[in-house]
Amino acid sequence: MAASKGIERYTIPVGPIHPALKEPIRLDLGVDGEEIVDVDVIMGQVHRGIEWLGMNRNNPIQNIYLAERVCGICNICHPFAYVMAVEQAAGITPPERSEYIRVITAEMERIHSHLLWAGVAAHEIGFDSVFYLVWRVREEIMDLIEYVTGNRVTKAMFQIGGVRRDISEEQFPRIRRSLNYYKAIFGQLKTVFLDDRTIRMRTRNVGILKTEDALKLLAVGPTARASGVAKDVRQDQAYSAYADLDIKAITPDVLTGSIVGDVYDRIVVRLLEVKQSVEIIERCLEEMPAGAVLVEPKIAKVLNTLKKAEGEGVGRAEAPRGEVIHYVRLEAGRETLATWKIRAPTYVNLVSIPTILKGGQIADVPIAFASIDPCMSCTNRAVVVDRKTNRKSMMTYEELHRLSVEKTRKLSNGLVK
């Protein structure tokens, strides 16, 4: 590698234990001084062979719970896409009421996921008071999720041909109370994230992904929308109750009037989506039709149908991070799935990471990487290799974090531009 500006170029491997979302992945950053010139993404540290288990060990019902465990945060969208794929393959139509309940749980997941991300993003730039504030605000939705589904994390709501729990009229006032809470504080959240001078300095024009790159690199979810690609499975494809609700994909220009495709725009999109999710849940509560929530409550019967079924299905759902797709193939007489392919949104968003990070500074890595809301799994160190001497030195998470915090401080004091 050529040295420029008289400085030796270094490669900094960040991870497999990563500074940003505390999930294992390795980024090899080629740096020239402070500037990042080359990025390589190395994955697979948490590959658990879930698809293999679904094809060789579990039956299709057990797979719902396995799909839920693909990710701790997206534990609604994976079973959502999975049951839609199996329903298509086996020709099962879920009752209308269950479609609305599915959407309500999926939107509750989006609210909690976006707020969790907002807290982490604040922490990454060293704004810990906002981190505490947002996570405090997030508790309200966690309580609501527990109230509706019985669990804070893995909710076990989905079943092939419907959902496992109904939402009754008596529960509506409690649900509305939480929604009103978010409506009341939304203005405050907006002020904290969008009008704050420090946050703006650390996120504006950082980690830019241009519209054309987002399209070419197949970015999905808020990452794509922040770059001006109005792409949202809820808007685009008729699935579940979303088809009734006239969803509109949110791009940052609705608020700021322009599209930059930087970290700030990703904050804008996620914040507005929290508001959108609240409104979707409200509409679902109003328009939810009466009726059963499950086609066939006896699981043995469902399994029997699935064992005889022959066919293929594709389920696509909009997760908080973007499009999730599950492909399922059923073969008659086979206890397990013949093929199961899962694709989570981070899988494609990681393709954009080199483009997002290139040209940035090392201190921007935590926030720029976190801005796609990557979902792998946990972190604490990075190794710095000196190419010339091959000497390795550890760059701990604390150190990277300190660099990031220092940059915020310097910016605030007007020391750097």
Place this chain on the structure above:
Amino acid sequence: MEILSPEEIVERFEAALGSSFIDSKIYQREVAVKKNLFQAIRIYIKREAFRQAVDLICKLQEYPHLSIISSSDLGDSVELIYHFTMYYGHHLKELSLGLCVSLPKDDLKIPTITDIIPGAIFTERETREMMGVEVVGIPDNRRLFLPQDFPEGVYPWRKDETGPEDMLRVLPGRQQKWQQAKE
């Protein structure tokens, strides 16, 4: 951009690919209360016309979205489905298009499409390491998820002798059940 119906898209493929076009399926389902249509197309083509078909998709939609390549081991052959989506950004107009290519087991090769769709790199790398399909012309041939010391010639998604069965650690007590299942 002109939005075509599923039938029209199938016609375009038939006209462009000629004898390399094998079959097509259109799937439609009414959804929820308003009964809006969920639509998906599956197009089966011969491998020779694969690049031509991807070019055609790019003509119908600038920047088609490739969700994933799914692959199934069907015994004598491996079936690859390229799951594209078109017409995104239009309310309820999006179409899922599965482009299906079947490869014989003794000649598992497919040309890369990363020159047309650069974002396809990860899924092509995954298909190669998990299914053992050689992607001809791929710019980055490294493994994606499997560790670098994973043995050559073992493909986790295969259902034949190249599958990972020998590498499994079967827990005591499950041994017998496992043997029975194998026989």
